[in-house]
């Protein structure tokens with residue numbers, strides 16, 4: 001198994017925020033994670049990224065226990081809603097940043113960044129500065145910047161939360177395309193039921209610091225705790241009333 005989370009526990013003072021977290025994820029899969037506000041989703045992602053230390057338990061990535069590694073040594077990217085681009089760098093250089101740190105040759109960088117800009121459907125925007133882009137375009141650049149370094153694991157914390165419905169839908173399609181193209185393994189936290197079903201190969205539901213990962217989408221949809229049945233009943237009710 002590519003990612004194995006074993007018995008992770010995290011408390012802040014007396015608050016047990018993450019309680020005995022156990023789950024696994026295969027390589028190149030996306031696990032969508034839903035859960036009410038305050039149930040511990042961000043804390044879980046930050047613990048895996050190394051930004052928060054767990055009280056106990058193990059994080060195993062590609063067969064290696066990474067608990068004692070610094071965030072920068074984990075090859076994990078944590079991407080959140082308001083992720084900021086470097087304001088003084090243009091789009092090309094924002095995307096190229098991680099490759100320059102890795103000291104790739106200029107030829108390689110130009111080739112890879114140009115390909116990424118194409119995949120992101122941002123052709124013609126390379127020379128613009130971040131403040132000259134729309135919110136959706138900025139979010140695409142953030143994605144490109146994260147994916148181009150080929151992280152072992154991508155952690156997404158409600159990445160499309162601030163986008164309007166249409167842009168959000170286009171980002172979902174693009175995300176699916178890019179994760180396949182770049183063979184990304186990811187955890188995708190969202191508050192949106194439909195987005196969770198669309199984005200995830202697997203779906204998990206977090207409740208009071210515990211995560212349940214469903215065997216399949218059918219089990220998720222049929223569990224009354226996830227809210228899907230409630231949603232279906234709502235739309236069915238509208239249909240009957242408008243007939």
Ligand SMILES: Nc1ncnc2c1ncn2[C@@H]1O[C@H](COP(=O)(O)OP(=O)(O)OP(=O)(O)O)[C@@H](O)[C@H]1O
Pocket residue numbers: 012017035036037038039040041042043044
């Ligand atoms: N650094 C911290 N110090 C103390 N308490 C914290 C800290 N970080 C998080 N918490 C607490 O842990 C709980 C879970 O927070 P977390 O951000 O993980 O929730 P979440 O599920 O991501 O919520 P949301 O969906 O609203 O983003 C909250 O009660 C929060 O106040």
